[in-house]
Amino acid sequence: MKAGADLRTMTPLPRRGTGGRGAFTLLELLVVIALGLLAALWLPALGKAKTTALAANCRNNLQQLQLCRQMYAGDNRDRVPPNRSVALYHCPADQSRVLNLQTGQQLPRLRTRSYSMSGCLGGWTNEVQSTVAFASQIPGPVELFVFIDEDQDSIDDANFLTWPAPDDRGVNLPEDRHNQSGVLSFADGHFEGWKWKWPKQFKVKQSYWKRAEKAADLADSRRLQGTILRVPDFRPQP
Numbered sequence: 678m679k680a681g682a683d684l685r686t687m688t689p690l691p692r693r694g695t696g697g698r699g700a701f702t703l704l705e706l707l708v709v710i711a712l713g714l715l716a717a718l719w720l721p722a723l724g725k726a727k728t729t730a731l732a733a734n735c736r737n738n739l740q741q742l743q744l745c746r747q748m749y750a751g752d753n754r755d756r757v758p759p760n761r762s763v764a765l766y767h768c769p770a771d772q773s774r775v776l777n778l779q780t781g782q783q784l785p786r787l788r789t790r791s792y793s794m795s796g797c798l799g800g801w802t803n804e805v806q807s808t809v810a811f812a813s814q815i816p817g818p819v820e821l822f823v824f825i826d827e828d829q830d831s832i833d834d835a836n837f838l839t840w841p842a843p844d845d846r847g848v849n850l851p852e853d854r855h856n857q858s859g860v861l862s863f864a865d866g867h868f869e870g871w872k873w874k875w876p877k878q879f880k881v882k883q884s885y886w887k888r889a890e891k892a893a894d895l896a897d898s899r900r901l902q903g904t905i906l907r908v909p910d911f912r913p914q915p
Contacts, residue, residue, distance in 0.1 A: 725856075731770040732855040736868060738768065739792065739824050743862040746823060750812040757799045757812055766790035766835075770854045773829035793827045793837035793849065797906045798864075800836050807906035815906075818864035822904040826852040826859045830879045842902040844913040845889045851901065853877040861904070873897050 749758040768791035774783045796806045798821075815821055825837055828850035838848040851859045853873050862868040874893035889895035 728770070728856055731768075732858070732860070732870065734769045735791075735826065735855065735860050736870065738766075739826075739860055739862045739868050742766070742792065742824050743866055743868060747812075747866060755811045755813050757810060766792045768792065768826055768852070768854070771829065771852075788829070788832075790832065790835065791826060791829075791852070792824050793832060793835050794824055795822050795905065796836045796838045797821060798823060800838070804838055805840055805908065805911070806838060807908050809906070812864070815864050819867070820904060821864040821906065822861045822901075823864050824862040824868075826854070826861075828852045828877055828879075839901055839905045840886075840913075841905065841908040841911045842899060844902075844911075845895055845898065846886050847889075847898055847901075848886045850879065850887065851877050851897075863904070871900070 746758055750756060767787070767789060771788065771791040773788050775786045775788055776783060794800075796804060797808055799810060800806060800808045802808055809815055812818075827837060829852070831848075831850040836849075840846055840848055851871075851873070853859055853876055855870070857876060858870050858872045859877070860868060860870050874897050875891055877897075879887055889898050
């Protein structure tokens with residue numbers, strides 16, 4: 678050894694697994710395992726919290742739309758507003774994209790609108806539905822839905838058509854993107870989150886209607902049919 682050499686530079690470094698400072702202790706291993714278990718428990722909770730937050734944002738959008746509808750009627754001699762497309766019409770959980778009409782290919786841009794208005798409010802009078810043009814004509818505002826979260830496969834013209842009972846088919850399809858739930862606002866100003874008993878989707882998209890698949894699906898349709906204006910002498914379509 679050369680004179681003046683530092684003994685600390687001559688000491689070999691301990692290797693992992695030899696019991697030196699570089700090895701994991703049992704306590705450290707337990708801490709790592711515990712953190713992994715906590716992460717596994719937290720991730721689903723965080724995902725659910727994000728879904729809940731998006732649903733709250735969606736609910737807030739519909740609340741603002743509902744206020745706009747009521748203000749419009751107050752400023753326009755009680756007339757209900759026409760269906761329209763505005764920024765508030767997009768649900769934050771809706772990730773569906775604009776389609777190329779010629780090729781059917783998805784484009785990078787998100788769709789502008791996620792909500793539609795009940796066809797009973799200023800809708801087409803040549804459809805199988807009863808309509809009103811003035812807010813004072815609504816017989817039961819607490820029971821008539823106004824805005825609804827619509828499925829990406831059926832949303833088209835902002836007019837949500839619901840065939841009356843006892844028909845077992847749906848024309849436009851509600852959305853279930855919030856943990857198989859949707860959001861509806863009503864003519865009296867309140868809004869509700871509905872848990873659907875059956876998933877809302879077209880298995881094979883052939884037309885803008887689908888027959889109820891199961892008893893649970895039919896129960897959902899009946900519930901929605903209870904929130905539209907009655908159609909006198911209605912007979913189910915062939």
